[in-house]
Amino acid sequence: xxxxxxxxxxxxxxxxxxxxxxxxxxxxxxxxxxxxxxxxxxxxxxxxxxxxxxxxxxxxxxxxxxxxxxxxxxxxxxxxxxxx
Numbered sequence: 596x597x598x599x600x601x602x603x604x605x606x607x608x609x610x611x612x613x614x615x616x617x618x619x620x621x622x623x624x625x626x627x628x629x630x631x632x633x634x635x636x637x638x639x640x641x642x643x644x645x646x647x648x649x650x651x652x653x654x655x656x657x658x659x660x661x662x663x664x665x666x667x668x669x670x671x672x673x674x675x676x677x678x679x
Contacts, residue, residue, distance in 0.1 A: 597631040599624050614638060617650040 603611040615622055618633045626634065637650045645653075 596625045602634050613647045617647045618654055
């Protein structure tokens with residue numbers, strides 16, 4: 596587990612919030628290893644010049660890819676989802 600201060604020590608509150616929103620992670624005092632990895636990856640992308648929007652799109656695509664590979668949430672048995 597990582598403390599909030601460990602991950603956001605050098606950032607303003609606005610930057611911290613924007614980073615969490617881009618990663619689709621809720622604000623908390625502690626973060627799991629997976630969440631910390633996402634936060635670190637997001638900060639690296641931002642420091643390389645990507646916008647928060649670009650980072651959010653990246654993480655959204657990553658989630659969709661995970662779900663397409665069967666690693667995401669599955670629909671309950673007997674229920675079908677509509678493809679839009």
